[in-house]
Amino acid sequence: MATSRLDVTEKAKALIQELSSTHGDLMFYQAGGCCEGTQPQCFEKGGYFPRMNDALIGLAEGFEFWVDRDLFEYWKHAHFTLDVLDGFGPGGFSLETPLGKTFKVHYRLFSEDELANLAPVQRNE
Structure with missing residues (x-):
């Protein structure tokens, strides 16, 4: 089994369930700066369109989690x-x-073994 690039805490899972019951399908986007900083943003699905070459790194409770292409290169x-x-x-x-509330991402570097078995990312074309 490939190493996942994304996990979700129990508190975040509960909030995602609450938001999806109100707003329907969701999506996450983590940009590389500017006014939104680098905090992940949660939108109704289709409420934000990832840019070309942005990276889909996984699913948060079944909802896409996209990362800005430049930020992903830094945090890959x-x-x-x-x-x-x-x-x-x-x-x-x-x-x-x-x-x-606000979503936040905690980062840790992959081990050598994890790096050798990483799940692939999907790029927006």
Whole structure:
């Protein structure tokens, strides 16, 4: 079995379930900076369109998790864990913002064994 690039904490799973019950299908996008910083943003599916060559690194509770192409190049040797915190993120565009929550990613570098067996990413064309 290939090494996953993405995991989701129990707190994030609960929030994703809450958001999907209200908004339907979701998607996540983690940009490389600007007004939204590098916090992951949660949108209704189709509410944001990944750019060419952005990377789909996995699914968060069945919903696509996209990473900006440049940010992915920087973090391609790291595992992402999607978590949620109380408080407002830097952008405020994400669906959890009105609930006083913000998604956050924790990173760790892959081990040599994990790197040798990484799940492939899908690129947006």
